[in-house]
Amino acid sequence: MSQHSGSENADVEERSGPKTERGRRTLRRLLDAAGEEFGARGYHETAISHITQRAGVGLGTFYVYFKSKEEVFRALVADMGARTRHALSESVKGAANRLEAERLGIKAYLDFVRGHKALYRVVMEAQFVAPEAYRDYYRTFSAAYRQELAQAAKRGEISPGQDDEVRVWALMGASTFLGLRYGVWEDDADVVAISEAAADLMINGLAPRAKKRDASSS
C-alpha cells in the first residue's frame, strides 16, 4: 500500500505539488472538475476523460497530477472532511453551551450539505470506493465530537451518558441521514423547522416531557 517515496504525504499529490503558478491552476481545475463529475455521476460512471474535458485539459494531463483515478477521489474525500469540520466549528463558535451548539450544528450541517451536494455524495460513496478514507473521515470527526461531549458533560451541560462513542455515532448518523433526506433529496423543505425538530429529539429524546418548563426557546 505505502511506498515510502520520500515525501511526507503521498496521498494527495504525487511528488510535492506543482512548482509553477500554471501548474497550481491546472491542479485546482482538475480537482474541481473531479468533484463535480464524481458528485453528479458517481465514481464508476465517471471517466477520467470526463474530468479532463470539464477541466479543459488533455487526457494525459490528469496523470501528471494524480497517480490514479482513486487518488483524486481520496483527495476529494479528505478535502471534504476538512471543509465540513471547518464549517461546523465556525457555526458553533457563538454557542453559549453544548445544547445550543447541537442546535446550531444541525442547522449548519444541513445548510452545508445543500451547498455541497456533489461533495457530500463523494463522501458517502467513499465507503465503497475508498473505505480507508471513509473511516478516516468519521474517525477524525468522531474524535473531535467526542471530546466536545466529554467536556460538556464535565460542565454539566449535558447528561454524563453511558458511552460517548455510542452517543457520537448515533448523533452523526442522525445528522447524516437528515442531510441525505432534507439536504440532498428534498432540498426545499424548511431547514430551520427541520433542524429545530431534530435538535429537540437529540436534546430531549423521545420520552414524554414532564409538566415543567421545557428546554425549547423562542
Add this chain to the structure above:
Amino acid sequence: MSQHSGSENADVEERSGPKTERGRRTLRRLLDAAGEEFGARGYHETAISHITQRAGVGLGTFYVYFKSKEEVFRALVADMGARTRHALSESVKGAANRLEAERLGIKAYLDFVRGHKALYRVVMEAQFVAPEAYRDYYRTFSAAYRQELAQAAKRGEISPGQDDEVRVWALMGASTFLGLRYGVWEDDADVVAISEAAADLMINGLAPRAKKRDASSS
C-alpha cells in the same frame, strides 16, 4: 423501465418465476451466491462469473433468471428490506410501550446486522448502484416507523414531537450508523451495553437529567 409483461411484479423475476423445482433451486442458488459475492466484494468488483461459479452453474444460466446484473442487485435489496422489517417487528412484539420497543429494536437491529453483514452492505451500496431501490427501502421503513411513533404519541408514551418524519429519519440514521460502527466494523463489542447507551440517548436525549426518577430500567 416497466414492461407490463403480465406479471404483477416484474422486479424480482423476469416472467413469473421458475416453473419447475429445478428452476427454483437454481434461482435460489444464484440469489444466495449473489448476496455473498456482492456483500464481500461490492457491486463493481463482483463479476457475473463470480456469482455463477459460486452458485455452481454456467455463466449463461444467470441470464435465464435475471435480465441484468443490476436486477439481481435490486432483488437483493428488496429481499433485505423485507427481512429486516420482519426481524424488527418480531423483536418488538413483546414491548410494553414504545420506549421499550425502541430499546428492543436497537438491540435487535445490531444483532441482525451482525448476522447479515453481507446483505447490510448491499443495502448501503444500493444508494449508488440502485438509488430507486435504496429510496424504497427507507421509504417503506420510515412509513411504518412513523406510524408507530404517531400512535405512541397519541397514547402519551412519547412526546408529541414537532415532526415525526424528522424524528424517524434521525432515529434511522442513528441506528444505521451504530450498525455500521458496531455491527460491521467492530463486531465484538458488547451489544447490550451499546444498545442500552443508544436507547438512553434516543429516549432521554443529551440534556442533563433533573434530580428525579429517570426512565431507565434494570
Add this chain to the structure above:
DNA sequence: TCGGAACCTGAATGTTGACTCATGTTTCAA
C-alpha cells in the same frame, strides 16, 4: 539566447467484463 525543468497532449495499448446466442440437455404431460 540557450538549456533544461515543468508542464501538456491524445493516440495507442491492454484489460476487463456484461451480455448474446447457437446449441445442447432435462423434464413432464399427453
Add this chain to the structure above:
DNA sequence: TTGAAACATGAGTCAACATTCAGGTTCCGA
C-alpha cells in the same frame, strides 16, 4: 414414447475505459 417447454451452457462479441508513452510546448534563470 415423445415432443416441446423449461432449463443449462460457455465461447464469442463488443464497448468501455484506465493507464502509458513518445513527442511536443511553455517558462525562466543564467
